[in-house]
Amino acid sequence: MFTKIFRPLLTFCYLFNTFAAVFTVSSNTLAQTTGAKCPLPALSRFSRHTVSSGETLESIAQVYNLTPKTILTMNPGLQSPIKAGNQILIPPYNGIIVEVPPSMTWRDIAKQYKIRADVLFEINGCQKNPRLVFVPQSKRPDITRTQPPSPNSTPSRFAGYPLASTGKVVLSYGWQTNTKTGEVFFHSGIDLLAPLGTSVLAIGEGTVAFAGEQGTYGNLVIINHGQGIQTRYAQLETIKVAVGQQVQQGEILGTVGATGKPTSPQPHLHFEVRTSSDLGWVAKNPQDYLK
Secondary structure, eight states: OOOOSOOOTHHHHHHHHHHHHHHTSOHHHHHHHSOTTSOOOGGGOOEEEEOOTTOOHHHHHHHTTOOHHHHHHHOTTOOSSOOTTOEEEEOSSSEEEEEOOTTOOHHHHHHHHTSOHHHHHHHTTTOSSOSEEEEEOOSSSOTTOOOOSSTTSSOOOBSOOSSSSOOOEEEOSEEEEOTTTOOEEEEOSEEEEOOTTOEEEOSSOEEEEEEEEOGGGOEEEEEEEETTEEEEEEEEEEEOOOTTOEEOTTOEEEEEOOOSOOSSSSOEEEEEEEEEETTEEEEEOGGGTBO
């Protein structure tokens, strides 16, 4: 039984050398392994920083909103005080690189490091069987538990609904299994059954943050509602709003379509609710936010 996923010192040197090869992979190769609904894998988003005269480990960490420990972990040969001209790897978040044995699943890794499995999955680009993964960490006890806007720590329910009438949920939020291939995948929203051309409505007032084509999402509208809550309306046939536009509850955003790569065969609206966190916009169960 595998008991230590990440082994420091000697093992890290091996991981670091392997990661160096991963870091140099072309963006074309990365694009083939990353779903459009996910960000690029964290391991492909490292940058390089050239140390300037007068800079310290602490000052560089502050610039990138990282801890000095994270920078040292990602640069095992780095010595303090650091010298001008040194090049150091900068990760997108605080965290560690973990070597994954074939027997481990996303749930296993998430349980060991006390992080939500779907967040870990998305941070690593929704890859099926990665050899190395980036496990984000934070000074706070749980980086994935964002504070909901309501004072009683329960999800704020919107008064509106994304369709004029309640639609049947044909694919729910969470981990799903493709009945044809047996592949397990994470569904970041819910698919609401509706005829093509049905009006799609804003569930609450907010500002249009995105309106356009977005990979497997197809035609997508994103609304920021404030208080760290965002909604997404995907696979639309038409879009009737523009970025920066203020919308009210019940305002038409577009119409139901079949653009992108729908996960359900019947015509439907793919609807998501996300909340702001250290790692960006984290998917939540939309049914917790709908009346």
